[in-house]
Amino acid sequence: MKENRDYIKDLAEIRSMMERSSKFLSLSGWAGIMAGLYALAGVYIAYNIFNFNPTSISSGSNSFELVNVVILAIMILTLALVTAIFFSYKKAKGKGEDIWNPTSRRLLKSMLVPLLSGGILIILFLVNGFIELILPLSLIFYGLSLYNAGKFTIDEVKLLGFVQIGLGLLSSYFIEYGLIFWAIGFGVVHIIYGIYMHFRYER
Amino acid sequence: MKVSIDQLNKAFESRVRLGIMSALAANHKLDFNSLKQYLNVTDGNLASHLKGLEKERFIGVEKSFIDRKPNTKYFMTKEGKKAFEAHLRTLEKLIKSQK
Structure with missing residues (x-):
């Protein structure tokens, strides 16, 4: 006769399979912490x-420095992505x-859909010189893509998306504080989220 | 309450079958390769268990072509869903009754 433990194990396996096959659970808190640190470093370099x-910059913009900032942004994005993939790979x-x-x-x-639409829109705005709209838009579209992704991973990602969208909208209103909102969203919020994730799921 | 293990569905005795049903319970449809990745089993093993479940009419098969390559998708039938849920309930009862 089967032992009690076997039935519990059966149930646990069913549960784990249902979760594993519908949600990607190998996101690491470290990826969030590192992305936040990169973002803060980026803001520091861009500003100082x-x-x-x-x-x-929008009035009489200095195009040379703008190019530098764009290159910096691309570097930070790449670094954050590589870090996220690395930690997910390790965890998986x-x-x-x-x-x-x-x-x-x-x-x-x-x-992909919200990120690409946002990315293209930002490039078009950059080309047309609507520089002050880029920071809020990046927050909003990033938030939308996280919100969407929340369906296929842990629920907290959805909340993270909401926070980014909210910050993006606020930042669109208080447009002169764009850089601060961006630093809060991509920097501070990522770090808080990463620490929370680390303690909740990785210890 | 007395629960008998006879109430456990024989079709779900194997871990692979239980795994297939669990994955299909959480997804609309899954193709062969996805199932294989989730369950970590060989082609032959998975195919034979899928056949078995298909015979019980617990899962359905949908064949199509993607880039001229055959693509087989599996989904849970209503009967399968019923049986799977009943199986879960029995498991829960067995655990409770043995405590």
Whole structure:
């Protein structure tokens, strides 16, 4: 006769399979913490070294420094992505899972549409010189993509999306504080989220 | 309350079958390769368990072509859903009754 423990194990396995096959659970808190630190470092460099402040640059913009800021932004984005993939890879491997599985593909697909639309819009605005709108828009579209992705990973990502959208909207109103809102959203909020995730799921 | 293990569905005795049903309970449809990745089993093993579940009419098969390559998708039938839920309830009862 089967032992009691077996039934509990059966149930646990069913639960884990249902979760594993519908949600990508290998996101790491460290990725959030690091992305936040990169973002804060980026804001510091942009503001102090490239004199980037979107309200002052929009009138009589210095295109040389703007190019520097764009390159900096691309570098930070790449660094954050590579870090996120690295930590997810490590976490998935620790669980004996593949990082490139149907769930992670679904997660990426759900993020791609809002991110790409936002990215293209930002490039177009950049080309046309609407510099002050870029920071709020990046927050809003990033938030939308997180909100969408929340369906295919832990629920907290949805909340993170809401916070970013909210900050983006506030930032669109208080446009002269764009850089501060951006630093809060991409920097501080990421770090808080990462620490929370780390203590909640990784210890 | 007395619960008998006879009430446990024989079709779900194997871990692979239980895994297939769990994955299909959480997803509308899944193709062969996705199931294989989730369950970590060989092609032959998975295919034979899928056949078994299909025979019980617990899962349905949908065949199509993507870029001229055959693509088989599996989904849970109403019967399968009923049986799976009943199985879950029985498991819960068994655990409670043995405490």
